Amino acid sequence: MPRPVAIAPSVLPADFSHLGDECVALEAAGVDRIQWDVMDGVFVPNLTFGPDVIASIRPLVEVEFEAHLMVVEPDRLLDRYVEAGCGIVIVHAEACTHLHRTLAHIADVGAIAGVALNPHTPADVISHVRDLLGIVLVMTVSPGFGGQAYIHAMEPKIAEVAALLDGYDCDIEVDGGIGPDTVAGAAAAGANVLVSGSALFRDPDGLEHAVADLRRRAEAARA
Numbered sequence: 001m002p003r004p005v006a007i008a009p010s011v012l013p014a015d016f017s018h019l020g021d022e023c024v025a026l027e028a029a030g031v032d033r034i035q036w037d038v039m040d041g042v043f044v045p046n047l048t049f050g051p052d053v054i055a056s057i058r059p060l061v062e063v064e065f066e067a068h069l070m071v072v073e074p075d076r077l078l079d080r081y082v083e084a085g086c087g088i089v090i091v092h093a094e095a096c097t098h099l100h101r102t103l104a105h106i107a108d109v110g111a112i113a114g115v116a117l118n119p120h121t122p123a124d125v126i127s128h129v130r131d132l133l134g135i136v137l138v139m140t141v142s143p144g145f146g147g148q149a150y151i152h153a154m155e156p157k158i159a160e161v162a163a164l165l166d167g168y169d170c171d172i173e174v175d176g177g178i179g180p181d182t183v184a185g186a187a188a189a190g191a192n193v194l195v196s197g198s199a200l201f202r203d204p205d206g207l208e209h210a211v212a213d214l215r216r217r218a219e220a221a222r223a
């Protein structure tokens with residue numbers, strides 16, 4: 001049974017001076033969850049949202065929050081993002097000395113555990129932690145900034161992750177350069193959760209059209 005398609009906007013391109021309104025608009029546009037790109041300026045050369053920012057937005061919408069922790073030593077921080085209202089926490093395999101322990105920690109504090117793989121990281125990194133995973137995020141750009149070009153060469157890796165997850169209750173998520181022209185390739189390769197920032201916020205026909213169009217294209221590619 002194919003896993004349902006989910007659209008998870010990144011708020012990185014949002015208007016930060018009206019972040020609450022932007023999240024309300026995303027929920028109204030029919031997104032399935034909102035991804036917070038958390039960056040510490042060390043793991044990636046950018047700095048973004050602390051837990052207090054997310055906590056301030058939490059009461060404004062019902063939709064699930066996902067913390068994509070692009071940070072070193074995520075164990076230090078992840079409890080605070082769960083307390084701030086994130087029901088999903090994704091850590092980078094490259095940032096975890098003890099990935100098995102970190103994923104168990106996420107579950108222990110009541111969140112769904114995910115691991116993100118940078119473009120250079122082999123799919124088989126997940127082989128011995130599959131039972132702890134609710135999400136594998138295959139990065140289709142090098143993390144740190146929105147608006148980058150989709151790396152088509154990641155599609156065989158998405159398929160490899162899908163094969164490794166056969167029989168496991170785990171979503172396959174992609175993030176980076178996902179838009180109308182790239183979503184079908186990622187979905188056909190096996191992705192069912194699509195993170196999109198620039199393409200959604202840039203759509204001249206508005207967020208609702210962008211979300212519905214991305215969902216339609218992904219579902220058609222997975223049919």
Ligand code: DX5
Nearest residue numbers: 010143144146147177197198
């Ligand atoms: C990379 C970021 C971006 C962002 C979405 O560190 O995680 O991938 O979410 O970027 P675009 O604008 O390419 O959809």
